[in-house]
Amino acid sequence: MRYSLVFGKTRREAPKDEVAVNAQLLIRGGFIDKLMAGSWTLLPLGLLVINKINNIIREELNKTGANEMLMPLLHPRDVWDKSGRWSNKDVQQIMYQFKDIHEKEFGLSFTHEEIVMYILSKFIQSYKDLPVKVYHFSTKFRNEPRAKSGILRGREFMMNDLYSAHVSKKNMMQYYEEVKKTYMKLFKRIGLDVVVTEASGGVFTKEYSHEFQVFSEVGEDEIIYCPGGDFAQNTEISSVAEGKQCDLGHGPLKKARSIEVGNIFPLGTKYSKDMKVFYKDEKGQEQPIWLASYGIGPTRVMGTLVEMYHDDRGIVWPKSVAPFHCHLVAITRDTTHVTRMANDVYEKLQSAGIDVLFDDRTDVSAGEKFADADLVGIPVRLVVSEKTGDKIEWKGRKDKDTEFLTPDDVLKRLT
């Protein structure tokens, strides 16, 4: 894509109110824009990153046999009355509930268990219809008491939620463990090292849940964990003390701040029983459905990545989620051979299927283009200028030094 055609602008300075590094850099780079506290526009560059994250999630979930679909965000009260959660005090704290002009009551989705159960009630009659594994990517609304930390805690944000329905606890737990592994894998692909942490079930279940935590000082959570990796608990539920020896001899337990990027819940039969949605087993007996739910916040993941990967000049995206693979910069303002060369390189990369952002702006100085390239944080910077002759300058975003390659070598390295 030509940078001259990208909507959005880089800025030298962030708004002074924004203290969170993720907000500062994402705003300065032209990835996001704030409408109000906790409510953000994903500008074209930001959406590209989210789409990369989402595609990784999608690929990995599909491997488990899950199906993508899309559920509504505007929910009628009666579905939520079936589970009893409409009137739950804790739920009412975070769910936007309102009446329309005809006094009909609606809620904005902060999760989809009720909607999934409603759908299951129509499509699941027999044990032969199970298991079901469905997910979607959509907006979640949560009336947070306090939106904060840039895009890490919003009132309206992107979420991927997966729901699985099974005939038995055993089946549910089997898939639950599979998703746990899948989450580990997908977070790794995204570029995040996560720690699976035992935690409470919140307003979703009285049972435990597992959170996927990324170590970070800016995180809101605190976890106690074994450095050997075989134990981690959120301190909100943990009763063990820091300094206690790990069972497997990995030394003393440690405490650390962390960001929760995912959370999975073995919900069990509660929703099935509350909402009276059953299937018939081999003997024709009605049985409750075992439900589990799984969620990842892609916008929070994006913010977490910026918190983890940046330097004093800007963002340093991991390759897998960078908005583009390489950033081609043309240093020239006329229509000489340099411009022709840059255009040729751009066309070549494009036709080779490489994601390239081409800074073709003619009214911007070299220094500004370099500063912008650092800010935007694409992994590889390519420069074509008078200095480069018939070669192309290659520089990794993290590298200090540059090297000169032929167009063919550049192509080879990028494919």
Add this chain to the structure above:
RNA sequence: CGGAGUGUAGCGUAGCUCGGUAGCGCGCAGCGUUCGGGACGCUGAGGUCGACGGUUCGAAUCCGUCCACUCCGACCA
């Protein structure tokens, strides 16, 4: 919801104590010169000073109420 802070052009800010034509930098538009780390000159556009009310001949400035944003806390898939 409690505590603290901040609101002046798209962004950063001066002016407020002590009331008297709202200024600067970046960015933006035009022209020219530049072109490897956020270039330079000239010209120009852009503001109901967060909102409402009060005091006053006169309010960005003083007083009151409200709103918004940020941070700390409470809260929290």
